[in-house]
Amino acid sequence: MKTIIELKNATVQVNNGFDAFKTILDDVSLDIYEHDFITILGGNGAGKSTLFNVIAGTLMLTSGSIHILGEDVTDLPAEKRAKYLARVFQDPKMGTxxxxxxxxxxxxxxxxxxxxxxxxxxxxxxxxxxxxxxxxxxxxxxxxxxxxxxxxxxxxxxxxxxxxxxxxxPELLLLDEHTAALDPKTSVSLMNLTDELVRQQALTALMITHHMEDALKYGNRLIVMKDGKIIQDLTADEKAKMVLSDYYSLFE
Known part of the structure; x- marks a missing residue:
């Protein structure tokens, strides 16, 4: 199975002021394989956007490494990773x-x-x-x-x-809560289009969502993040056995 992204012990610490440091990505190791469609759930401050920024190169690791298609891109800036990645942001104004x-x-x-x-x-x-x-x-x-x-x-x-x-x-499509700013009807329409494009082009995609229903319906893997860590990485079979109440219990 072809590995698109490989994160090893990825850690990001930021200065919180007064020489205090906060860990916003905590020793995360993650392999993303070709044709994975991974949905990511987590509360505010869980590390979801930090994970995306680290992969895209807009935020550099404090320690650990990241490889894309086997190439070590740990120290490469975002423009050097652009040939691999495409990203859709939450704000419709961001991408155009x-x-x-x-x-x-x-x-x-x-x-x-x-x-x-x-x-x-x-x-x-x-x-x-x-x-x-x-x-x-x-x-x-x-x-x-x-x-x-x-x-x-x-x-x-x-x-x-x-x-x-x-x-x-793209080798990896990053969907950063791309339906969050839309009304419910438009959001459903865009998710249908997203799923269609992912299937037609056999894309590898990573999608942050706050919609439990979308996490349940779409993708072959579900990652749950909390406090900068991945606390669950569920397969398609494990996802298929879950109902909406199970998803909410992940956050308790």
Whole structure:
């Protein structure tokens, strides 16, 4: 089984002021395998976002190591890891450039992690491809290929962020509570699209969620975090035997 991410004894300590240090990721070891779709649950301050930041390279480890596809990236910054990873944030505004059109945003995402010299963008070459892509969403965005993203609804913008994250297939897709800022109906629609993309592209994905129902429904593994540690790592079979009340009991 191909290992995409390997965390060994990953620890992050931050200065809390007055020379006091707080451990926000505590000796975490985790292997993420190809085609895993892992949902992550945990209360506030459990270490979920810290785990994502460590993998993405926006937060460096105090000790421990991280490998991506066997390469030691422990000391590599985020831009050096961009060729492997794509991330969708909680805030729909985070993943898109507001004054650029939908097509322009998709063009940038299509060449994520690649070296770009100064050359004509030739966006017209990709118009048909991008129109086909957005037409699959079904939330009205198909009429807005040439619309600046700042004029889209939150749901449309988040769906675009998801498409941008997957238009060039990433080795690992990080979903950082990507439905949390949406209304319930739009959230369900985006989760259906997420599951469809993960299945169609055979993606490896890691998803933070506060929705117990989504943790129960989606993914082949469930990780529960508390106080910077992984306290549960459940398989698909173990998940299948659980009901909603079992999930709530994990936090007691």
């Amino acid at each position: 450039a507001p004054r650029m059109t939908v097509a322009e945003n998709l063009l940038v995402a299509k060449f994520r992690g690649e070296k770009r010299g100064l050359r004509p963008r030739q966006i017209h070459l990709y118009t048909e491809e991008f129109q086909t892509l957005i037409s699959k969403i079904g939330n009205g965005i198909e009429n807005h290929l040439e619309t600046p993203t700042e004029l889209l609804s939150g749901g449309q913008r988040q769906a675009l962020s998801l498409l941008m994250a997957t238009v060039k297939r």
